[in-house]
Amino acid sequence: MNDTITLSHGSGGVQTNRLINEVFFKYFNNDILNQMNDSAQVDIDFKKLAFTTDSFVVNPIFFNGGNIGKLAVCGTVNDIAVSGAKPLYLTSAFIIEEGFSISKLEEIVKSMADEANKAGVKIIAGDTKVVEKGSVDGIFINTSGIGRIYENVNINCANAAVGDVVIVNGTLGDHGMTIMCARNKLGLEGNLMSDCACLNSLVDTMIEAYAGIHVIRDATRGGVAAVLNEISEFSNVTIALEENNLPIKEEVKGATEMLGLDPLYIANEGKLCVFVPEAYAQRVLNVMRNHPLGSDAAIIGQVTRELGQKVYLNTVVGGKRLVDMPSGIQLPRIC
Amino acid sequence: MNDTITLSHGSGGVQTNRLINEVFFKYFNNDILNQMNDSAQVDIDFKKLAFTTDSFVVNPIFFNGGNIGKLAVCGTVNDIAVSGAKPLYLTSAFIIEEGFSISKLEEIVKSMADEANKAGVKIIAGDTKVVEKGSVDGIFINTSGIGRIYENVNINCANAAVGDVVIVNGTLGDHGMTIMCARNKLGLEGNLMSDCACLNSLVDTMIEAYAGIHVIRDATRGGVAAVLNEISEFSNVTIALEENNLPIKEEVKGATEMLGLDPLYIANEGKLCVFVPEAYAQRVLNVMRNHPLGSDAAIIGQVTRELGQKVYLNTVVGGKRLVDMPSGIQLPRIC
Numbered sequence: 001m002n003d004t005i006t007l008s009h010g011s012g013g014v015q016t017n018r019l020i021n022e023v024f025f026k027y028f029n030n031d032i033l034n035q036m037n038d039s040a041q042v043d044i045d046f047k048k049l050a051f052t053t054d055s056f057v058v059n060p061i062f063f064n065g066g067n068i069g070k071l072a073v074c075g076t077v078n079d080i081a082v083s084g085a086k087p088l089y090l091t092s093a094f095i096i097e098e099g100f101s102i103s104k105l106e107e108i109v110k111s112m113a114d115e116a117n118k119a120g121v122k123i124i125a126g127d128t129k130v131v132e133k134g135s136v137d138g139i140f141i142n143t144s145g146i147g148r149i150y151e152n153v154n155i156n157c158a159n160a161a162v163g164d165v166v167i168v169n170g171t172l173g174d175h176g177m178t179i180m181c182a183r184n185k186l187g188l189e190g191n192l193m194s195d196c197a198c199l200n201s202l203v204d205t206m207i208e209a210y211a212g213i214h215v216i217r218d219a220t221r222g223g224v225a226a227v228l229n230e231i232s233e234f235s236n237v238t239i240a241l242e243e244n245n246l247p248i249k250e251e252v253k254g255a256t257e258m259l260g261l262d263p264l265y266i267a268n269e270g271k272l273c274v275f276v277p278e279a280y281a282q283r284v285l286n287v288m289r290n291h292p293l294g295s296d297a298a299i300i301g302q303v304t305r306e307l308g309q310k311v312y313l314n315t316v317v318g319g320k321r322l323v324d325m326p327s328g329i330q331l332p333r334i335c
Numbered sequence: 336m337n338d339t340i341t342l343s344h345g346s347g348g349v350q351t352n353r354l355i356n357e358v359f360f361k362y363f364n365n366d367i368l369n370q371m372n373d374s375a376q377v378d379i380d381f382k383k384l385a386f387t388t389d390s391f392v393v394n395p396i397f398f399n400g401g402n403i404g405k406l407a408v409c410g411t412v413n414d415i416a417v418s419g420a421k422p423l424y425l426t427s428a429f430i431i432e433e434g435f436s437i438s439k440l441e442e443i444v445k446s447m448a449d450e451a452n453k454a455g456v457k458i459i460a461g462d463t464k465v466v467e468k469g470s471v472d473g474i475f476i477n478t479s480g481i482g483r484i485y486e487n488v489n490i491n492c493a494n495a496a497v498g499d500v501v502i503v504n505g506t507l508g509d510h511g512m513t514i515m516c517a518r519n520k521l522g523l524e525g526n527l528m529s530d531c532a533c534l535n536s537l538v539d540t541m542i543e544a545y546a547g548i549h550v551i552r553d554a555t556r557g558g559v560a561a562v563l564n565e566i567s568e569f570s571n572v573t574i575a576l577e578e579n580n581l582p583i584k585e586e587v588k589g590a591t592e593m594l595g596l597d598p599l600y601i602a603n604e605g606k607l608c609v610f611v612p613e614a615y616a617q618r619v620l621n622v623m624r625n626h627p628l629g630s631d632a633a634i635i636g637q638v639t640r641e642l643g644q645k646v647y648l649n650t651v652v653g654g655k656r657l658v659d660m661p662s663g664i665q666l667p668r669i670c
Contacts, residue, residue: 221347
């Protein structure tokens, strides 16, 4: 097979079938996908289902710590996991620019398969469209996913309560600063690495430790600031953060300071914010720290009612600073 | 709200939320979507689920008989329906070019809501990405969907059997020729209209008339030729078509002849091929003809074993012509 995607790969005929067989099926191979039905057919033995979708347009397509394919699997797995559900099945839909390299596509597809495998999910249906050169920038991927909602949990953005402790599972801003520095060739790329990871096994561990967790959200576009503002609004509470306690890598701190950015607003792809009643916070923190994806977990704040629906930061120098919902143009195509 | 999509609409902050509320929620409004969870949560009271995905990149975005939004709902609804399932829930993910018109977006979203409403499905989760001008051509939409597989049916591409009668629900090539003539400004646009439609109610009627239907497939990219070749391969049978019986509109026939194209290879977006044992064919044909989306239904061929995995046409002039799997570049961005 020539190494270049052509329009004929998207026309639903011989070349499409060859691409599907030689690239997608080679890696995604599983009994449900292999039936090649118009829609995948799966047996369901539970009552409450989680269903979500995300399109990925990240630029550059390959970055330190991952690529668009790994990101597409992790993003959807995480959206299901943070709802208190076990991710089970994904679909993947590719929009590819004419002229794209088939070996790069294969590398992306292999990452997706590896990541799905690690997360314990199957990719069971897909779609491939090829568009003329210039109609899309390289490759965009959509993943949708379904999962089984755990029966004993009620994790929801509206459940944050006064006294809850806010925990994150590690350092902030790693993904966003990796993409930003790679895109702008700032010479800092070597030190930075995306945190892109599937968090479902971490979430399982947390729920096992304490099934009464109030809120879990992954802090992607808009960073921790966007997520906490949404929770503050939905739960009608104030969230007070401690600047001293925010876990931030030295290299990320350096890059954000150089660019005049605030790590609270930078995207993560392997970080979540958890709201737990104070009495259970240490227990949850401990299991997080014992998980490979939570070794830098930290308590970063607490829920109060003092200011209504606000998020604020107790700064290192002893001041208070409001952390608003992000507004205006952030970095586009971060995910 | 200004009428132009900006990068800030995709940044996950204030402007994203406003767009979601003022455009998407305004039309898609339903109790599950409104909970705004990271993943939608739905109650399931059945055992076998259908799950599918499709991305839509059609050009032009608006065409006679529909637009990219209507197409995105119909396409996924149909993929579920032809599996012998009842479509229930969709997700929708938008990739929008910076500078796109918000009022056009609203028109697209309204079409999606109208079509979902007619088909009896709810759009319960979504995603919005905005990319820089030139990184995508206008707007691309992905829809994924889930449905309940009917317990009493076994509809599958591998089930075609010798003696089965092949029925289509109406005229061939309407969608593809509409798009092709509109794109190339051939002056034939006025006479042509896409057949874009949700076929789930038609499929329900057919299954009600005869639950033992062997195969249903919608004939989209690659047309009837691609679908029948796949069925021939999966079921290991020969499919003999009668050229005389192919329902084709005069204006489509005229346009295909002018362009040297074969209507069997042209995409449809509201047409399906059905394989029924001969004894039940008339019953199924009758209920199809009584349905608004099947008034031009016709028997176009029959399953044999004479040539192995082949599709052929008994031509008007008394010859036999092989109908191969389409190969090479068809019209890109037909759906």
